[in-house]
Amino acid sequence: MPAHNADIARIFRNVAEYLEINGANAFRVRAYENAARTVESMARDVADMVAADEDLSGLPGIGEDLAKKIREIVDTGSLPLLEKLRAENPPGLLELLRVEGLGPKRVGILREKLGVESLDDLRKAVDSGAVRDLEGFGEKSEAKIGRALSALEKGRVTHEMSRMRLDEAEGFALPLLDHIRAVEGVVRAEPAGSLRRRKETVGDLDMVAVCDDPEKGPARVMDAFAAYDRVEEVVSKGETRATVRLRNGPSADLRVVPAESFGAALHYLTGSKAHNVRLRGMAEDQGCKVNEYGVFRGEERVAGETEEDLYAFFGMDFIPPELREDTGELEAARKHRLPALVTLADMRGDLHAHTDASDGRAGLEEMAEAARSRGYDYLAITDHSQAVTVAHGLDADRLAALIDAVDRVNDGLSGITLLKGCEVDILEDGSLDLPDSILKRLDLTVCSVHSRFGLPRDAQTERIVRAMDNPHFTILGHPTGRLIGKREPYAVNMERVIAAAAERGVFLELNAHPERLDLDDRHCRAAKEAGVLVAVSTDAHSPGGLDTMRFGLGQARRGWLEAKDVLNTRSLRELKKLLKR
Ligand SMILES: [Zn+2]
Ligand SMILES: [Zn+2]
Known part of the structure; x- marks a missing residue:
């Protein structure tokens, strides 16, 4: 069987997950993650490059060592390093990553502190109330893990497997956004996440709203959101943020933000994660911080009311959401060479x-x-x-x-x-x-x-x-x-x-x-x-x-x-x- 790019990427990603759960050096983890993304985003089949004996070490994030590993995967269909990690780790360990809200870091903590090595172990730990006492978890996050676990157990598999097609996601999101926009005081409500990036499949729906009545507005929006007639379950409801599950549909997450943070919040929730991580890194290089509230130099907010001003602060043109995948768009935006995308x-x-x-x-x-x-x-x-x-x-x-x-x-x-x-x-x-x-x-x-x-x-x-x-x-x-x-x-x-x-x-x-x-x-x-x-x-x-x-x-x-x-x-x-x- 020839190894497709997706297979190679999955192997690297699994390696990164094992390494991170086991507390390996962050640079090493990142190297495998980056390699996975590089291979995944390539139009060419890496197997063809190997067959043609081309040099792989020039690809972004691929050095000599990873190039050699890619060749091994293409030649043998597997990677000895991953086989070794599999043998060293319990069989159900990576399954824990399917629980929404659990990344490798948290799985590592659960394993080290509570001996959690499978979904069954996790269920026991949650039911016994032991998770809440772990540093960085708490009662709320224990309850959230419990719900995500139930969803998994009921066969409503989270993450990748429950992603729906773009048109289906749009079918849920657009009427819900209209419902939010009709709430008194709401100035705007926009979709974010992969729906806004027009990805072919969408997981959860992310939405951001701005209200012109900062006192009472957010509570009104939260109530209206929870009362939407297609809501099956209100998963959580705070003062400015709530999550609901829609009947026969995805989860939807809504945040109400102040007008001066709208651009930053929309940017943050639009992603992709890779794009945001790169931009945060660039900000740090300039001694700044970017988060969902804005761009900050020290305590001072210097940008973030609109996405345009956020990018402009870094000397970049506005990057259309569809391009935000960290495949060269940040560099192009800086050189003012972004494509004028077809409309x-x-x-x-x-x-x-x-x-x-x-x-x-x-x-x-x-x-x-x-x-x-x-x-x-x-x-x-x-x-x-x-x-x-x-x-x-x-x-x-x-x-x-x-x-x-x-x-x-x-x-x-x-x-x-x-x-x-x-x-x-x-x-x-x-x-x-x-x-x-x-x-x-x-x-x-x-x-x-x-x-x-x-x-x-x-x-x-x-x-x-x-x-x-x-x-x-x-x-x-x-x-x-x-x-x-x-x-x-x-x-x-x-x-x-x-x-x-x-x-x-x-x-x-x-x-x-x-x-x-x-x-x-x-x-x-x-x-x-x-x-x-x-x-x-x-x-x-x-x-x-x-x-x-x-x-x-x-x-x-x-x-x-x-x-x-x-x-x-x-x-x-x-x-x-x-x-x-
Ligand atoms: Zn046809
Ligand atoms: Zn046809």
């Missing part, structure tokens, strides 16, 4: 949509009207090809009829142009599912893999690259086939796919459906670096489906894409030029 207003059309000619629900006119009303200049009609029988895919004759129908409808339209397209299956041997004689009549194709996801990596890569050789290939649809929370990406060498697209002048799709978001952010960035334009498309199967564009743009922005990096920000004229191969 919805930049989008001139959508290049992947279905109609009732295959598995969509609306006709040509209705889809055209839906696109026009969203301010677009064009919409590509890309119904399925014949291989997708469940979607009532089109054979050559039915596609010919659809092409004629699009021409007729276009004659009667103003302000919007339908483009003639097809979502053509890439067959197992890399050929396209319809003959060239019909494909050549189209403005564009979206070529997709819908079958044989289990092919070995080389074969899958070869299949896609061969398809790109077809002169009628335009855009690679949902390039890795992942379905978030349901299906892993198929094994494919994306580095090769991106290079092949660059050589042939074809494009990659970022499928905006919140279940796909495929290309992901790392591959968007790699495509940009290779000069491959990305089509952000909704794959709409109904008029309303066109609205998922915002999710795709969130991922595109996380991938540092600017309007110029996105194919469908082009005018119809420019687009048509680009579509000619």
